[in-house]
Amino acid sequence: xxxxxxxxVIRRNGTDGIVFPxxxxxxxxxxxxxxxxxxxxxxxxxxxxxxxxxxxxxxxLTNLSAANPTKLNGVCVEQPVPLKHGDVxxxxxxxxxxxxxxxxxxxxxxxxxxxxxxxxxVAEVESLHKQTSESKSLDA
Numbered sequence: 001x002x003x004x005x006x007x008x009v010i011r012r013n014g015t016d017g018i019v020f021p022x023x024x025x026x027x028x029x030x031x032x033x034x035x036x037x038x039x040x041x042x043x044x045x046x047x048x049x050x051x052x053x054x055x056x057x058x059x060x061l062t063n064l065s066a067a068n069p070t071k072l073n074g075v076c077v078e079q080p081v082p083l084k085h086g087d088v089x090x091x092x093x094x095x096x097x098x099x100x101x102x103x104x105x106x107x108x109x110x111x112x113x114x115x116x117x118x119x120x121x122v123a124e125v126e127s128l129h130k131q132t133s134e135s136k137s138l139d140a
Contacts, residue, residue: 003101004053007037010088010095025053029091030064043068043092051083051098059083059098068092 002023009017020027020037027036030048039048045065052060063070063077070077071090083089085100 004057005059005098005100007051008097008099010097016097022051022053022059027051029070029096037096039091039094041092041094048091049077049089052080059100061087061089061098 004022004025006022007020007027009019011017024036028047028050029035029037029039029044030046031039031041031044032046035047045067048063048065048068049070050062050064052062054060060080060082061070061072061077062080068091072081072083073088074090077089083098085098087098089096089098
């Protein structure tokens with residue numbers, strides 16, 4: 001079963017609580033029994049918000065509540081927004097942190113610096129000169 005990240009409950013004292021692995025392409029938060037993360041608070045909507053995994057395997061947060069919008073890093077979510085590692089979503093007074101798995105985070109390729117490029121070119125030129133002088137000495 002693939003894992004797309006995890007959702008960590010942030011307790012009221014600021015420490016980490018229960019961890020929910022994100023194993024499907026959608027995670028629904030709300031008051032309904034069908035929700036993946038159920039919150040039994042009267043101010044929470046039946047279906048409050050959703051985290052969906054798109055075709056690029058990016059997590060996207062969508063607010064579904066008109067009465068009490070979901071907040072992302074303290075800002076109300078009005079349109080679907082991609083999540084970054086460490087983003088905090090808040091529903092009423094409950095907060096959750098989204099985390100990508102370490103192996104799911106794309107690794108950046110190290111690009112060559114201009115100095116590396118110059119050194120590579122110098123080495124190639126020296127190699128050509130060496131081959132040319134060796135072939136001239138063989139011809140003589």
